[in-house]
Amino acid sequence: MNTTQIEALIKQMTRMEKIGQMTQITTSFFNVDGAKATGTASRMKDVEQHKWIVGSVLGKLDAKSMLRIQRDYLQHNRLGIPLLFMTDVVHGYKTIFPVPLALSCSWNPDVLRRTARVSAVEAAAAGFQVTFSPMVDLVRDPRWGRVMESFGEDRLLLGQFGAAMVEGYQTDDLQQSDTLAACVKHFAGYGAAEGGKDYNTVDLSPLSLYNDYLPPYQQALQAGARLMMAAFNTLNGVPATANTWLLQHILREQWGFDGTLISDWGAVKELIPHGVAASSADAARLSLQAGIEIEMMTTAYIEALPELCEQHPELEQKLDEAVKHILQLKQELGLFDDPYRGVSEAREQEMILHPNHRHAAREAAVQSMVLLKNQQVLPLNSTQKLALIGPYADNRHLLGPWSVDGDPQHAVTVLEGLQQQGMQVQSLSTDDSHIEEEVLHQAIELIQQSDVILLALGEREEWSGEAGSRAHIGLPHDQLKLLRIAAAAGKPIVVVLFAGRPIELEEVARYADAILLAWFPGTEGGHAVADIVTGRCNPSGRLTMSFPYHSGQIPVHYNHLNTGRPAHLLTQEKRYKTQYLDVPNEALYPFGYGLGYSEFGYGNIDAGTGELSANCPLHVSISVTNHGPYAGCETVQVYIHDRVAEIARPVRELIAYEQIQLNPGETAQVDYTISADMLGYYHTDLQYRADPGEFELIIGPDSRHGSSVTIRLLSNET
Structure with missing residues (x-):
């Protein structure tokens, strides 16, 4: 179906059929086993009578259900327009990979690309066509539970890793039946929610x-992502769902995005508690005018748009534009040629948890884990007796939040x-929060029989993720008590930490001889931990988010001003300078570490003449x-600091990095080409350019160390 045919189809549609295409509901309305109509779903009005015209569904699905729903839908839909099936494949479908924040610690876009590819193969086999991923919200507050969905605090990595996931989901041909259309989220600035509280206000200059915040979204779209999701939050007082400047001026006009815009769950009607809409009709009008084309899980469009379009005929054009984008997406996915996209129960059975997929999950988990401390304790050897507590x-x-279709029974401990x-x-x-005295006595007995103590500590899965905001991001008291008891035995202690966010680790670092940050590592997590602690694999992960000494430091990030x-610079001044009186300014473990x-x-940097221009x-x-042995x-990291600029610039800013593999005793030369564009930023006139003058160029193993x-x-003019 070409553009002319799509436009002809739109002309055949009634107003209500157009509005239906712009409405999304859950698969629970089609009686899918295990699908639940919870939260706003329970408040949906009049859906049952309109479900044969809705354009898309989200939620639990399998191949059998998808085939049934699509077949029934096409029998009822007057124009035979196929249904779109969407879901949250965030870090795997059935084969679960490490959470995205962990994956980013690989510093390897190929890892992100491979995990997205496997995720698409499995989810598409179950009948899905769109995933609400990647999330490229820049994050600096680990109290916010959704940091686990992001790629950290650096815009360069966010953009590169988001683009890599888009490429993995979509490949270069969405017509292929093993692809998913990627939906980038959450536009925009959601990672800057005040106080780290979910759904909270965002105020950014x-x-x-x-x-900082917009470039990663743009880079993910440049990789070809076909959908964008508006954020829950207000941005400078205007909810993203009704933000015409954001969704039209930036996204459509400046960036030329020609894909589909979707709201987040229930966000259209949330314009009412936000205080910018008095009714569902207000919410529908504001969202439509701003450019929201699919309303997820509220019914403001169905309830209000028929009458609104009678009162305001100019809104009909907005309907046509929205439906055109939706139908184009369905065409790009090949749904008009094959509404089932080759789905079969046999294909699903073959693809789900395929051995190759599990192998990819194990490799990704190994590359995602970060060794934070090691006082010659790791790697362990098979002659040592371990107490694993x-x-x-x-x-x-071990799957982590947003592993909605994963089954813990498939995970390796x-x-x-x-x-x-x-x-x-x-x-x-042991329990994670309350460890009985009897269990502590059992731990002491086990420790006495061991050579090395391996403590597997961390936060519960539900303590991070959406709505998983925490004011205190330390380990529970009883876990630290267990650590102190273990330390009293005077034996080597290895802490393996499971988490979805940076954790306060000052006390852990005081007592542990080694700390391995495993994050939530996914289906093959236990194998990956064993691969590293036994020396089968050499850890190579590097942090993409700073770890604070204390929650009171938040936000603490490497690229501050x-x-x-x-x-x-004021080492002789004791008080009147930028500092805390009780903790350091710096992170306990810095970005890149x-x-x-x-x-x-590292040798000396060879920068030749040290001069460059726009043309050279x-x-x-x-x-x-x-x-080493x-x-x-x-991961060789390159940072810059613009010494004198129009506006204050970060003390360090990542501009390049390179991963190298070296055998013991081997030396390699790592080369970089530094262009004027890499030194640029948006000025007060919101134009991107670099300032002529001096820059400090730093190369090293992390954001704190290097030469x-x-x-x-010389010049930024071509």
């Missing part, structure tokens, strides 16, 4: 928006992973040597 010692709930690698291990599972009284079993040494980039190189991967040289931009 135009310069912060343009320089804690809430995650033999716990299958830490105990199983260690046993399968021949380790001598005795385990004791200097003040007029920066503490590091991570250890391995290798030791990498600068070639920079540095030598890196593996001084293990082959390993090093630096001065480079000079």
Whole structure:
């Protein structure tokens, strides 16, 4: 079906049929086993009489259900327009990968691309065609539970990893039956919710928006994403769902987005409690005018648009534009040619949890884990007797939030992973929040029989994710009590930490000899932990979000601005400078940080003349040597600081990175090409350019360490 045919089809549609295409409901309305009509779903009005004209559904599904629903729908739909099936495939469908924040710690776009590809293959086999992923909200507040869905605090990585996931979901041909259309979310600024509370207010200056928060969305769209989801939050006082400046001026006009715009769950009617709409009719009008084309899980459009269009005939054009985008999406997915996209129960059975998919999940989990501390305790050897103790010692709930279709019974526990690698291990599972005295006594007995204590600690899955905001992001008191008891035994302690966010780790770092951040590692998590602690794999993950000493430091991020009284320049001044009196300014573990079993040494930076211009980039190189006994991967990171600019610029800003694999004793030269564009930012006139002058160029293993040289931009004019 081409554009002319789509326009002809729209002319045949009644107003109510158009509004139906713009309405999304859950699969529970089609009697799918296990699908629940909860929350706003229970308040949906008049859906039953209109369900044969709605354009899309979301929620639980399998191949059998999809085939039945689509067949029944096409029999009832007057014009035979196929239904769209959408869901949240955030970090896997049935084969669950590490949470996105963990995946970003691989610093490897190919890892993100591969995980999205597997996710698409499995979800498409079950009948889905659209995923609400990737999330590219820049995050600096770990109290916000949804940091686990993001790729961290740096705009460069967010854009690259979001684009990689779009490419993995969609490939270069959405007509293929094993693809998903990607929906980028949440537009815009949702990661800056005040106080880290979900759905909360966002207030950002135009310069912060343009320089930090908007670029990742744009880069994901440039990768070809076919949908964009408006955020729940207000942005500078205007809810994103009704924000014409954001959805029309930025997204449509400036960026040229020609895909489909969808609301978040229930967000259209939430304009009423936001205080910008007095009724469903107001909410429908504001959302439609702003450009929301699919209303997810409220019925303001169905309730109000028929009468509104009678009163305001100009709204009919908005209906036609919205339906055109929706039908184009269905055409791009091949639904007019094959409404079932080759779905079959046999194909679903073959693809779900395929051994190759599990292997990919294991590799992704290994590359996502970050070794935060190691005082020559790891790797372990098979002669050592291990005491494996804690809430995650033999716990299958390793999938993490937003693994909506994953089954914990398919997950490999830490105990199983260690046993399968021949380790001598005795385990004791504990509660995560309240550990009985009797259990603590059992732990002491087990510790006395061991050579090494391995504590599997962390937060519950439901403590992070959507609506998982926490004011205190430390471990529960009883887990820290267990750690102190273990430390009293005087034996080596390895803490394996499971979490969906950065955690306060100052006390853990004080007592533990080694800390492995496993995040929520997914289906193959136990195998991946065992791969690393036994030395089968050399850890290579690097943090993409800073870990604070204390919640009171939040927000703490590497790319902050200097003040007029920066503490590091006023070392002789005790009080009147930018500082806390009780904790350091810096993060406990900074952005980009991570250890391995290798030791990498850096040579001097060779920056040639040190000068570049708009027409002549600068070639920079540095030598890196593996001084350790293990082959390993090093992520060589390049940062800049614009010393004098029109506006204050970050103390460091990531502009490039390169991963290299080196054998023991091997040296490699790492080369970078620095262009004027890489030094630029949005100025007060909201135009992107670089300031001529001096820049500090830093190359090192993380955002805190490295050597630096001065480079000079001679001109930014071509």
